[in-house]
Amino acid sequence: MSAPLRVGVAGLGTIGGGTVRLLRENADLIAARCGRPVTVVAVAERDKDHAASVDFGDAELLDDGLALAERPDIDVVVELIGGHGGIALELARRALGGEKHFVTANKAMIAHHGQELALAAEKSGVTLAFEAAVAGGIPILKAIRESLAGNRIRRVYGIFNGTCNYILTAMRDSGRPFADILAEAQALGYAEADPTFDVDGVDAAHKTAILAALAFGQRVDLDAVRTAGIRDLAPVDQVVAAELGYCVKLLGVAEDTGAGVVTRVEPCLVAADSPIARVDGVFNAVVVDADFVDRTVYQGRGAGAEPTASAVVGDLIDIARGGGWHAFGVPAGRLEQAKPAETALLSSAYYLRFAPNDPRGAIAGIAAALNEAGVPVANMFSDRAPGSVIVTTGTAQGAAVEQACASVAGSMALAGTPVRMRIEEF
Ligand code: HSE
Numbered sequence: 001m002s003a004p005l006r007v008g009v010a011g012l013g014t015i016g017g018g019t020v021r022l023l024r025e026n027a028d029l030i031a032a033r034c035g036r037p038v039t040v041v042a043v044a045e046r047d048k049d050h051a052a053s054v055d056f057g058d059a060e061l062l063d064d065g066l067a068l069a070e071r072p073d074i075d076v077v078v079e080l081i082g083g084h085g086g087i088a089l090e091l092a093r094r095a096l097g098g099e100k101h102f103v104t105a106n107k108a109m110i111a112h113h114g115q116e117l118a119l120a121a122e123k124s125g126v127t128l129a130f131e132a133a134v135a136g137g138i139p140i141l142k143a144i145r146e147s148l149a150g151n152r153i154r155r156v157y158g159i160f161n162g163t164c165n166y167i168l169t170a171m172r173d174s175g176r177p178f179a180d181i182l183a184e185a186q187a188l189g190y191a192e193a194d195p196t197f198d199v200d201g202v203d204a205a206h207k208t209a210i211l212a213a214l215a216f217g218q219r220v221d222l223d224a225v226r227t228a229g230i231r232d233l234a235p236v237d238q239v240v241a242a243e244l245g246y247c248v249k250l251l252g253v254a255e256d257t258g259a260g261v262v263t264r265v266e267p268c269l270v271a272a273d274s275p276i277a278r279v280d281g282v283f284n285a286v287v288v289d290a291d292f293v294d295r296t297v298y299q300g301r302g303a304g305a306e307p308t309a310s311a312v313v314g315d316l317i318d319i320a321r322g323g324g325w326h327a328f329g330v331p332a333g334r335l336e337q338a339k340p341a342e343t344a345l346l347s348s349a350y351y352l353r354f355a356p357n358d359p360r361g362a363i364a365g366i367a368a369a370l371n372e373a374g375v376p377v378a379n380m381f382s383d384r385a386p387g388s389v390i391v392t393t394g395t396a397q398g399a400a401v402e403q404a405c406a407s408v409a410g411s412m413a414l415a416g417t418p419v420r421m422r423i424e425e426f
Contacts, residue, residue: 002036005316006039011079012047018306018309077101079102092117106130114219114327130315131312139311162303167185167199169281217328218336237353240351247271247272282303354408365412405418
């Protein structure tokens with residue numbers, strides 16, 4: 001058997017603990033598959049409770065994660081601290097600059113600094129790997145980068161945030177309020193340290209930007225992702241969606257329109273019989289539409305210690321076997337500047353919910369605003385939830401629907417911003 005791959009793990013929180021446990025519990029199997037052991041030689045964690053909760057065997061416990069980048073007895077640094085800058089970024093720069101392979105689950109850092117880090121890895125001749133950054137345990141980056149590499153990809157979309165999917169599923173099944181369910185998702189270890197990243201769509205935007213870079217050979221462009229979250233949604237949205245044959249999901253979508261790439265994260269209605277409508281709870285799903293393979297669908301646990309550890313260890317195993325791939329599928333210097341297309345010009349049917357003081361009295365005004373903006377009305381309900389008028393539209397441009405909503409908001413008193421969701425046909 002060859003020399004071990006020597007690993008340093010920075011951060012022993014949920015994912016760090018899971019990664020160390022997986023490497024220890026399946027050590028024999030991993031060594032057999034790699035032809036060499038994958039051994040944790042040092043871990044870094046400042047929180048004493050976190051450190052005490054993980055059995056890291058003979059590995060040395062350090063206070064300072066940055067020290068891992070300096071040690072000559074480490075081949076790979078695994079960063080599981082989080083945050084798009086700060087220590088995580090410094091560690092990435094030092095490790096890659098010091099010719100150590102670098103594995104991370106940090107979607108925020110890759111979404112903000114992916115190209116810089118990929119360039120640094122290539123300059124040093126080491127591997128940058130971040131499978132765990134997108135869709136937890138689902139090996140979607142590897143699938144796009146390797147198995148589907150012969151295809152021209154048209155669209156990648158799906159459910160990329162387990163916390164939001166957990167909340168939307170529980171809202172649908174129990175009718176319980178948003179805040180209670182979010183607290184539950186946090187207790188289960190699904191949510192980000194700052195859960196606004198989950199519920200406002202930011203976490204899914206990080207993942208969408210990374211997927212777009214891989215799928216379309218473009219630089220990661222987080223600013224181009226039009227992002228909306230789920231905090232304004234209520235159980236009634238799921239009830240009415242179900243009545244109409246749909247289900248509400250927070251989708252990330254990256255799509256080549258021919259006139260540029262659209263990237264967006266927003267709650268949408270998807271047909272109840274579509275594969276992603278049936279993906280519930282913390283599960284994620286990714287759908288790739290490509291020219292030769294057509295449609296492939298991937299589903300699995302998108303968050304939590306064990307599935308995410310599975311992805312981190314998969315990267316370590318690939319590195320132990322030789323590594324050397326380009327993080328975004330092509331040399332980082334050849335990634336093209338993204339050419340974003342205007343999301344507001346996309347057309348679809350819409351679901352809208354307004355909260356006027358007098359729902360029955362508001363119907364005529366809402367219908368007139370939609371008509372004036374050229375948005376056809378398909379259904380209108382004022383009796384599904386107290387204080388609500390719900391509308392479904394025919395096909396209309398996003399910009400026209402936005403204008404109609406603004407016009408309603410300007411013409412009558414509403415409690416809160418109107419809820420606006422596309423009704424997707426894919
Ligand atoms: N907070 C994320 C989620 C964790 O809920 O999906 C995995 O990226």
